[in-house]
Amino acid sequence: MQPKQILKEHVAKIATLTEEEFENFFNRFELRSFKKGQTIIAAGDRVDREYFVLSGCLKSFYINDDLKMFILQFAMPTWWTSDFNALYTGAKATISVDCITDAEVLSLSNENREALCKEIHQAEHFFRWRTNKGYVASQKRLLSMMNNDVKHRYEELMAQYPELYQIVPKQLIAAYLGVSRETLSRLHH
Amino acid sequence: MQPKQILKEHVAKIATLTEEEFENFFNRFELRSFKKGQTIIAAGDRVDREYFVLSGCLKSFYINDDLKMFILQFAMPTWWTSDFNALYTGAKATISVDCITDAEVLSLSNENREALCKEIHQAEHFFRWRTNKGYVASQKRLLSMMNNDVKHRYEELMAQYPELYQIVPKQLIAAYLGVSRETLSRLHH
Incomplete structure (x- = not known):
């Protein structure tokens, strides 16, 4: 699916924009591609953009x-991510964002979001x-x-992102749950 | 200060409403008083309202x-509280809300917020x-x-709510920080 169509269907779940309004909306975003392992936000950065994940x-x-x-957070397609504290308050980033896989995102600046x-x-x-919803x-x-x-938390995570276990290295799932890899292996059977 | 004035000043920090718009805005709220110890939301409840703390x-x-x-959260004057997951999704409350002191609040229903x-x-x-801001x-x-x-977390809490140590029983501050009362006493000197 094209980026524009993905965003359109995502927005349509919540809001009703005319064709013209959606044109304006979409045009404020910037398409960006990242490679596996690439950093998008590093702790200490000034943050001016938020990211809508396409793939x-x-x-x-x-x-x-x-x-x-x-x-x-694991940010999968149609999730939004950023360091929102840094984005909204102008403070330096305390949260980092990077790519577990190659990824395509639509990025939106503070200024364009407020204008929209x-x-x-x-x-x-x-x-x-x-x-x-983010809150x-x-x-x-x-x-x-x-x-x-931990078992309950693991099951919640798997219910929220059923495809996660295929995509994400086990040690990152363990880091999300705050357990060791060994404990995680016992939970996943 | 009157409830209406408190809400008006709070809203004016973010948004610009005409006198007529603010009349409509304020009229959707309901003034409620609670006694120290009283429960506002209990785990398991259906939640249809959020609360703006006046005192x-x-x-x-x-x-x-x-x-x-x-x-x-400790919800002090001009803070909003509820179980927002329950409020927004219709799920039963997992979070409870009660009164550490006597309190006055303005309550707003889902329906009235969406209408506004x-x-x-x-x-x-x-x-x-x-x-x-809540996010x-x-x-x-x-x-x-x-x-x-823990020392860093304690200092953050005291910077956020300098008056807290006078208002809130020490065991609740300890429950916020996830430490024992003894550890808390060592931090506060």
Whole structure:
């Protein structure tokens, strides 16, 4: 499917834009391709863009004071990713984003998002519900961190992304769940 | 300050509503008073409302499978709280909300929020940025959970809510940080 069609179907799930409005909407995005392993956002960067995944899989992650990596999100097609704190507040990135596989994304700047929201009421509606869903996903991730039952958290992750086990190295799934690879192997049977 | 004025100043930080629009906006809210200890949302409830705090302090919390309580948020004046997953998706509440002190809130139903967002473009703008800020707070909470440095997390919390140590029982601050009361006493000197 073409990038434009993927974005159109994604937006249509939430908002109703005229053909002309969607033309304007789509034209504010920039198509970018990344290679497996490539960094999109590094901790310390200034962040001015958010990314809508068309193909491939990205990860957003955090390295804590003990140099331990935590995976916040696996960003699959039709997911949005960025360091939203850095994006919205102008603070430097604390979250990094890179590519688990080759990936194609549509990138949108702060300035273009705000212009779209101002010009098109339904664009503002779209981004409100996009963030509402992101907020709920973030709350779920928080609850999953708080819950000690690893088996339950593993099953939740697999229900959310059934294809993940084929795409993502096992050690990254373990880093998402906060368990060792050995524990993960016992869970997946 | 009157509830209407508190809400007006809060909204004006993000959005520009005419007098008439703000009248319509305010009239969709319901003023409610709660006593210290009272439950607003209990796990298992259907959730149809979100709450804007006028006075007092609420907490939102989660009890995990080991019956351990985690505090997600201390909701102080001008904060919004609810179980947003339950609110937005229709799922039953997994998060509970109750009152640490007597509290006054403005409550808004799903139906009224969506009506306001449809009728008033700037109301949609307001709620988009309200949720953007909530999303960023939720991401910060997640990073704070992932970071092992308790002293750093404690200092962040105190910077965010300087008045908290006077208002909230120490054991609740400990439950927010995920440490014992003894560890907390060592941090606060």
